[in-house]
Amino acid sequence: MIWVPLLLVACVGAAVSCARLCRAAVVEASLPDTVADGRRELTLPEAAYLAGGPLRVTDLTLVLMHRHRRLLLAHTGWATVVDPDGRDELERSVIQAIGPDGQSPTAAIRPVIAAADAVRALADRLVAAGLAVPEAGRRSVSGGVRSVRLALALTVALGAGAAALVPGHERMPVYAWFALPLVLTAGCLVIARAEVHPYNRWASPTGLALLAGLAPDGPLAPDDPLTALATRGPATLDPQLRAALRGH
Numbered sequence: 001m002i003w004v005p006l007l008l009v010a011c012v013g014a015a016v017s018c019a020r021l022c023r024a025a026v027v028e029a030s031l032p033d034t035v036a037d038g039r040r041e042l043t044l045p046e047a048a049y050l051a052g053g054p055l056r057v058t059d060l061t062l063v064l065m066h067r068h069r070r071l072l073l074a075h076t077g078w079a080t081v082v083d084p085d086g087r088d089e090l091e092r093s094v095i096q097a098i099g100p101d102g103q104s105p106t107a108a109i110r111p112v113i114a115a116a117d118a119v120r121a122l123a124d125r126l127v128a129a130g131l132a133v134p135e136a137g138r139r140s141v142s143g144g145v146r147s148v149r150l151a152l153a154l155t156v157a158l159g160a161g162a163a164a165l166v167p168g169h170e171r172m173p174v175y176a177w178f179a180l181p182l183v184l185t186a187g188c189l190v191i192a193r194a195e196v197h198p199y200n201r202w203a204s205p206t207g208l209a210l211l212a213g214l215a216p217d218g219p220l221a222p223d224d225p226l227t228a229l230a231t232r233g234p235a236t237l238d239p240q241l242r243a244a245l246r247g248h
Contacts, residue, residue: 003162007177010155014181017151018188021144025192040129042210045090048230049122050132050203050211054114057122059245060230061090061113062106063237066244067226073244079106089118106245131207142201145192152185 044064048056062079065071070083071094079094081102086092093116097109113119126132159178163171203211211231228236234245 003165003174006158006162007174007181010151010158010178010181013151013154014184017144017147018184020147021141021188021192024140024144040210042214044226044230045122046126046131047211047214047227049119049126050207051231052233053202054119054123055110056230056233057090057119058094058110058113059234060226061094062110062245063229063241064226065091065094066241073106073241075240075243077106077244077246079104079109079244089121090116093118110245126207131204131210132202133204141192145189148185148188148192152182152189155181155185 042050044060045057048060052059062071062073066073070081070086070091072080072082074080079098081095081098084095084102086095093113094109097112097116098104123132123135127134155178159174159182162178163174166174214227214231225236234242237245
């Protein structure tokens, strides 16, 4: 019965991780409900946030300023301010992040811009409109899912180790007992996938529907380069701009 301690570790890990995920689901369910307007038009920054979060908003703002010649993005990975007067809070956040020298590596300023008050205010507006997932719910559920995945991997590893400790004809009871935490963790992941599937990391179901329903003749036509950047990310840009955003 040398494998019993390994079974206990697997069971405790499975129980704790599943309890954490259930608690996260309860916390998310207790968040205030908002009534989403599925008929509203998204702005480019809103679409960028719903599709890719704060860093996507950052990339969109940098490229917008570059295209309007208020900022120079070099393929070497440097951003240089051309016009120090930002048109809105997002652009002013970029200029502030670059600093008084007027030049900074894009890799250094991207996380600073993503954490700026203007981006947080954009996120808050989308959450209030029912289009984005609240930060508390997003973090708790994703953390719970990660812990259950780790518990599942731990159960498999401990089960394999326990089976190796006993003779071949005695392994069936080991497999049967380790199947309990395995079924528990796998079942939790299946349920979590079914419950969380309507969401991406940032957008609520209504937000995703707005992204998916962008009309070809609307203000955010899907084939527009900036809309493509907002909804699909920097992979849609030319190689030089991608290099400028990534800092190499």
